[in-house]
Amino acid sequence: MLKINNHLLEGEKTAFITSPNKSGKFIQGLPDTLIIHFTAGPSALSAINTFTNPAYQVSAHLVVDYDGSVTQLVPFDEIAWHAGVSSWGGRTGFNKYSIGIEIVNPGNLTKVGNEYQAWYGTKYPAAKVIKAVNRNETKTRFWHIFSPDEIEKAMELCRLLTDTYNIKYILGHEEIAPQRKLDPGPAFPLNRLRDRILNGRKDNGNDGTLPVIGKVIATKLNIRELADTQSAKVAKALVNGTQVEIFDSKNGWYKVAVKVTGWVSGKYIEIEN
Ligand SMILES: [Zn+2]
Known part of the structure; x- marks a missing residue:
């Protein structure tokens, strides 16, 4: 402590x-x-x-x-x-x-091929990167998690x-x-x-972690057990506008919680923090 x-x-x-x-x-x-x-x-x-x-x-x-x-x-x-x-x-x-x-x-990164480059030259893999809009801007950029x-x-x-x-x-x-x-x-x-x-607010049942909040931007988005398109669906597809808590990221997928926990393609999630 x-x-x-x-x-x-x-x-x-x-x-x-x-x-x-x-x-x-x-x-x-x-x-x-x-x-x-x-x-x-x-x-x-x-x-x-x-x-x-x-x-x-x-x-x-x-x-x-x-x-x-x-x-x-x-x-x-x-x-x-x-x-x-x-x-x-x-x-x-x-x-x-x-x-x-x-x-x-x-900080914010520039896409170079399949990687994301910092201003000082180091390149980072997609698994470490999210695409999102800064509160002062309107265009998306790439950010290291x-x-x-x-x-x-x-x-x-x-x-x-x-x-x-x-x-x-x-x-x-x-x-x-x-x-x-x-x-x-x-x-x-x-x-x-x-x-x-x-303000003393608590997140639902996830004490100790502080998830990023995202929103589904596809019409329907499958939620799966693993970060793989072949993996089993854990619930009905999420609909456009559904708010999700993002706990982890892997190979372009986010681990999210709604009522159930599963993996969705990061391409169809917009970060809202
Ligand atoms: Zn500063």
């Missing part, structure tokens, strides 16, 4: 590496906001190197890795440099109001920070800098995370 002692995170799979990229303590009553980011990079190490290098003038309080391990770079009572030019709810410059949580993820450990850890951290500090808002970087930023993007279940933590 994670805890916070003297503004530092403690617990299994946590580390502290100090960053020089910070600007003193928050004023009384702050921080009151958590900002969620993706790193748009290949690894936690590359993010930590950037966020601790004085030449880059950027940082965050936390970096969450694929396996759920967390590195803190700035104590929670000090101002880190993750928000940049930003405004929301009548306030500007969110570094002075917020704790920044960076989650390791390549977040690991279940990352989503679970992000939720645990947001809950702990909300309980420890006077947190009123949980926002995506894309919401406070909509002209510049696309993170954490539609592969991250941001709406549901803040509903759960700030």
Whole structure:
């Protein structure tokens, strides 16, 4: 279990590496906001190197890795440099109001043949990718999925920070800098995370996981036992507009829950987070 002692995170799979990229303590009553980011990079190490290098003038309080391990770079009572030019709810410059949580993820990807390429050149397989629309845009893009450990850890951290500090808002970087930023993007279940933590809502019977929400866009969509067109159907075909919770992805299929659990072709699901 994670805890916070003297503004530092403690617990299994946590580390502290100090960053020089910070600007003193928050004023009384702050921080009151958590900002969620993706790193748009290949690894936690590359993010930590950037966020601790004085030449880059950027940082965050936390970096969450694929396996759920967390590195803190700035104590929670000090101002880190993750928000940049930003405004929301009548306030500007969110570094002075917020704790920044960076989650390791390549960000949006470009299709190259059968693979999906990040800006830094690495190619990822289709099984790691979803096609979805960012809340600030209207066109679809390809996005790398977040690991279940990352989503679970992000939720645990947001809950702990909300309980420890006077947190009123949980926002995506894309919401406070909509002209510049696309993170954490539609592969991250941001709406549901803040509903759960700030509004105390529970998802039906799936505590601990935070599924992405999708909608059936085919007229009828078969739901099968396995991610294979030859596999047995587990229920009547899903009809257009049916909302599903997506728990897993494999070879272009999503594992979804409606009243039953089964696999459907990802081509016919639109992500709704
Ligand atoms: Zn960001």
